Amino acid sequence: MGLLLEQLLNGVQLGVTLFLLAAGLTLVFGIMGVINLAHGSLYMIGAYAAAVTAAATGSALLALLAGLAAAGVTGMAIEFLVLRRLYARDHLDQVLATFGLILFFNEAMVLLFGRQPLFVNVPEALRGTLRVLPGVDYPVFRLLIIALGLLVALGLYILIQRTRIGMLVRAGATHREMVRALGVDVRMLYTLIFGLGALLAGLAGVMAGPILSVQPQMGEQILITTFVVVVIGGIGSVRGALFGAVLVGVVDTLLRAYVPGLLRQVMEGSEADALGAGLASMGVYLLMALVLLVKPRGLFPAHA
Amino acid sequence: MNLHRRGLLASGAALGLGAASLARPAIAQGAPLKIGMITTLSGAGGYIGQDIRDAFLLAIELSGGNLGGTNVQVMVEDDGFRPGQGKQVAERFMKNERIKLLTGIIFSNILGAVAPDVLDGGGIYVSPNASPSNLAGRECHKNFWSIAWQNDSLHESAGQLATNLGQKRMFILAPNYQAGRDALTGFKRLYKGQVVGEVYTRLDQTDYAAEMAQIRAANPEGVYQFHPGGLGIAFLRQYVQAGLLANVPMTLAAPSMDATTLAAVGDAAVGINLTSHWNTDFDNAPSKRFVAAFQQKFNRVPTYYAQQSFDTALAIGAALRGTGGKVDDTEAFYRAMKPANFESTRGKFSFGSNNHPIQDWYALKVENVGGKPALVTQGKVLSDHGDVYASQCRF
Numbered sequence: 001m002g003l004l005l006e007q008l009l010n011g012v013q014l015g016v017t018l019f020l021l022a023a024g025l026t027l028v029f030g031i032m033g034v035i036n037l038a039h040g041s042l043y044m045i046g047a048y049a050a051a052v053t054a055a056a057t058g059s060a061l062l063a064l065l066a067g068l069a070a071a072g073v074t075g076m077a078i079e080f081l082v083l084r085r086l087y088a089r090d091h092l093d094q095v096l097a098t099f100g101l102i103l104f105f106n107e108a109m110v111l112l113f114g115r116q117p118l119f120v121n122v123p124e125a126l127r128g129t130l131r132v133l134p135g136v137d138y139p140v141f142r143l144l145i146i147a148l149g150l151l152v153a154l155g156l157y158i159l160i161q162r163t164r165i166g167m168l169v170r171a172g173a174t175h176r177e178m179v180r181a182l183g184v185d186v187r188m189l190y191t192l193i194f195g196l197g198a199l200l201a202g203l204a205g206v207m208a209g210p211i212l213s214v215q216p217q218m219g220e221q222i223l224i225t226t227f228v229v230v231v232i233g234g235i236g237s238v239r240g241a242l243f244g245a246v247l248v249g250v251v252d253t254l255l256r257a258y259v260p261g262l263l264r265q266v267m268e269g270s271e272a273d274a275l276g277a278g279l280a281s282m283g284v285y286l287l288m289a290l291v292l293l294v295k296p297r298g299l300f301p302a303h304a
Numbered sequence: 305m306n307l308h309r310r311g312l313l314a315s316g317a318a319l320g321l322g323a324a325s326l327a328r329p330a331i332a333q334g335a336p337l338k339i340g341m342i343t344t345l346s347g348a349g350g351y352i353g354q355d356i357r358d359a360f361l362l363a364i365e366l367s368g369g370n371l372g373g374t375n376v377q378v379m380v381e382d383d384g385f386r387p388g389q390g391k392q393v394a395e396r397f398m399k400n401e402r403i404k405l406l407t408g409i410i411f412s413n414i415l416g417a418v419a420p421d422v423l424d425g426g427g428i429y430v431s432p433n434a435s436p437s438n439l440a441g442r443e444c445h446k447n448f449w450s451i452a453w454q455n456d457s458l459h460e461s462a463g464q465l466a467t468n469l470g471q472k473r474m475f476i477l478a479p480n481y482q483a484g485r486d487a488l489t490g491f492k493r494l495y496k497g498q499v500v501g502e503v504y505t506r507l508d509q510t511d512y513a514a515e516m517a518q519i520r521a522a523n524p525e526g527v528y529q530f531h532p533g534g535l536g537i538a539f540l541r542q543y544v545q546a547g548l549l550a551n552v553p554m555t556l557a558a559p560s561m562d563a564t565t566l567a568a569v570g571d572a573a574v575g576i577n578l579t580s581h582w583n584t585d586f587d588n589a590p591s592k593r594f595v596a597a598f599q600q601k602f603n604r605v606p607t608y609y610a611q612q613s614f615d616t617a618l619a620i621g622a623a624l625r626g627t628g629g630k631v632d633d634t635e636a637f638y639r640a641m642k643p644a645n646f647e648s649t650r651g652k653f654s655f656g657s658n659n660h661p662i663q664d665w666y667a668l669k670v671e672n673v674g675g676k677p678a679l680v681t682q683g684k685v686l687s688d689h690g691d692v693y694a695s696q697c698r699f
Contacts, residue, residue: 003521010513106346115350116604117534119568122545129547137520139545142513211545212510213537213568217347221508257514260503277480277504 002136007257008250009132013142015249016149020204021222022229022241023156024197030236031172032190034083035094038101039201039226040219042078046071046202047209047218048109051118054209060123067206068199075198079191087190102220109216117213145207152200153242160238169193173236225252228284232291234298243299248284255280336375337629339620340397341408342418347385349533351564352410352609356432358602359594359610360407363617366597371617372625383409387417394418398425404631405430407616410609411532412436412455412483413507423447428634432616433609436482437489440660441693447634449641450660451616453581454691455483458557459490461579461665461685462528466555468667468685469577471526472497475519475552477539478530480504487530487557493692500524505531510538516546527552532559537568544572553577562607566670566677573670574677581663582611582650583681590618591649611649618646656690658697665689 025039050067054060078101086094122141129137160166168189171179180186205219212218229248233240260276267275291299341360343353357380364371364378379401383390390409397403398421406422407430409415415434422429428447435450466474476491476499478484488502501522503515519527527548531539536559543549549572558580566573584595584605594614598606606614619641626640627633644654656662665686668679 003517006517006520007514010511010517013513014511110350115345115354116564117351117537117568119570121570127545137547139547141545211538211542213534213541215534216350218510221510253514256506257518273502273504274480274485277506281506 002133005133006136006138007253009138009142009146011250011253012246013146013249014253015246016146017204017208018222018226018229018249019149019242019245020152020200021226022233022245023238024200025226026230026233026236026238026241027169027193028197029230031169031176031193032087033176034087035091035098036083037095037098037223038078038105039197040223041102041105042071042075042198042201043205043208043222044105044109044216044219045074046205047214048113048118050206051120051209051214052113054120055118064206068202071202071205072195072199075201076191076195079194083194106216115216117215120209120214122210141210148207152203156238165192225284228288232288232298234300237298237300240298240300248287251287252280252284255283336377337405337624337631338401338403339376339378340394340401340403340406341378341380342383342390342393342397342406343380343408344385344410344414345382349385349410352533352607353382355607355610356408356410356613359598359606359613360432360617362598362601363614367621372621372623374624374629379403380408383414385411387414390414391417391421394421398422398427404428405620407432407620409434413481416482419448426634428631428637430616430620432613434483435660437486437693440658440691441696444658444697444699446638446659446699448659449619451619452612452661453663454660454693455486456490456493457665457689457691458559458579459487459530460494461689462555462557463491463493463495464685465577465579465667466526466528467494467496469555471553471555473500473525474498474528475501475522475524476528477503477505477515479507479509479535481507484530491528509535512539512542516542516548519548519552520546524552527554528556529554530557530560536560536565540565540569540573558608561670561679562609563605563679564607566679571672571677574672576670578668579665579685580608580668581665582608583666583668583679585681586649586651588649588651590647594649615648615650615653618648619644622646656694658694660691660694662688662690
């Protein structure tokens with residue numbers, strides 16, 4: 001029972017990280033109609049900026065701010081310099097350009113910081129574990145990630161449902177042409193949305209730094225799963241991104257944890273493990289296929 | 305007049321041909337021998353490829369721009385951590401560049417895609433790292449050489465060390481690919497205790513929270529895990545964060561704790577036991593020279609990958625000295641390579657019947673040396689250790 005709870009927490013934590021990435025991706029795709037493959041690069045830039053700042057100053061707070069600022073500024077610069085020219089073009093051109101950005105940013109990180117992964121420590125106060133239930137100790141830092149992710153979800157909910165900007169965002173997701181026709185400064189809105197998405201990706205990167213290894217191409221590892229989340233949740237829907245991310249995180253974690261064990265009961269040990277690991281890694285894609293079969297526009301379609 | 309002109313043309317052509325045929329041997333002598341290096345310079349294994357490349361070029365530089373007296377030119381290409389791309393590079397090297405001698409691959413799944421093409425095409429492959437079981441056993445080849453080890457040996461030595469340390473119940477993990485499966489098989493071969501859990505992770509996985517929970521639930525006396533490169537950094541860090549390292553000691557093979565991993569994990573790694581065939585503190589002249597030169601040139605501690613690549617260059621140099629710089633006659637290359645006439649940085653080195661190393665294995669421990677964690681050699685674990693697949697190998 002304790003183990004199941006711990007695995008669920010792991011799943012939610014992975015889901016929350018995915019949500020931070022997916023929220024930006026889904027907004028950009030749903031409202032601006034742009035496929036931004038370089039979203040993972042913003043995650044990487046956030047992680048790098050935080051790692052370098054933490055190493056130089058030793059302050060976790062400064063590292064967080066640096067990571068957010070670097071990702072946000074880079075994001076807005078990308079929108080201003082590159083994407084603005086591509087809104088009218090078809091998706092293939094956008095994919096090509098943003099794929100080029102991936103290569104550019106990865107090589108830039110290699111040139112600036114080398115191929116060796118950077119070392120990031122967990123802040124002193126957040127080390128150690130917390131007893132969630134008797135017998136279940138969970139790392140404090142991962143609990144913080146979960147809390148932060150849920151906080152961001154709440155903040156986004158308020159921003160989108162309760163503010164004027166949010167109203168424009170919602171309107172932009174469903175009736176893009178109409179918003180433009182009503183005289184809203186769509187350019188400004190686009191830069192803002194892109195910056196917000198970049199900020200969230202940077203936050204995910206900052207939080208991932210002490211857990212994973214900070215190195216070039218770390219963004220692409222997680223980007224594919226993020227796209228799965230966006231598709232499952234429904235393109236353009238932040239609510240969909242949240243539910244999709246937690247669903248994907250929990251399903252992926254539980255499959256990895258339990259499928260080999262279940263297979264072990266019917267077949268030989270090492271074969272069961274190998275097959276189980278294979279099945280588990282297919283799990284999220286199967287999930288996506290199933291969701292699309294039942295709801296072709298995702299769980300919470302934004303374009304009604 | 306007409307005739308005259310034709311004669312002039314003919315003599316001109318003859319002159320041209322003559323000049324060309326005169327010039328050809330001169331070019332052959334002057335042109336360096338091309339060596340193709342396919343290695344992983346991107347992704348989680350990127351720093352490994354960098355060490356492989358840098359150390360190989362360092363060996364050439366230290367011997368004055370040649371290997372065994374032969375002028376060589378190394379062409380380096382990134383395999384992008386993808387078997388398909390590695391295969392394409394190998395084809396281009398062999399067909400377009402006419403390269404016969406290849407090296408550099410780190411991961412056995414990439415080697416699996418490249419090696420058959422190279423060997424079937426009459427090429428020679430000298431491996432500075434990946435050495436999967438199939439190429440040491442039934443599918444062994446006269447022109448395939450491993451300078452590193454057979455994959456299993458890394459883990460057999462760790463199994464022996466865990467037995468020596470008296471750990472009776474162990475939880476073992478590795479990524480789900482050829483080398484990962486070899487790892488756990490190898491570990492279990494010499495480990496005498498009980499395996500209470502066996503888990504295969506994904507090769508592209510970076511979050512190991514689910515595995516940490518399983519380890520905690522199984523409550524073992526020790527953990528053995530094989531995660532090379534960036535995977536190992538993530539695994540170790542999460543292991544420490546989960547509060548496991550304090551209660552469940554970890555035994556490792558060399559790939560899970562190289563100099564770069566250690567730098568990225570920091571003080572948390574102190575106390576971890578591992579095995580390796582080489583370490584930076586080895587007390588022999590070639591090793592000292594290599595470590596000093598590498599640190600001076602690149603300003604970082606060489607990983608054992610760098611050492612393997614350095615030895616690979618030395619071994620190739622010895623073979624080229626024997627053949628007078630020729631690689632076309634693979635039979636002659638085989639005869640020149642087999643005695644391993646080079647001063648290995650690990651002290652003792654020889655080839656077994658299947659062209660894989662026979663060497664000693666050592667226990668290392670992460671200790672605090674002058675305020676920084678470092679790998680310190682403790683003692684020998686296995687002597688003159690080859691591999692179990694040699695008996696299946698018939699050239």
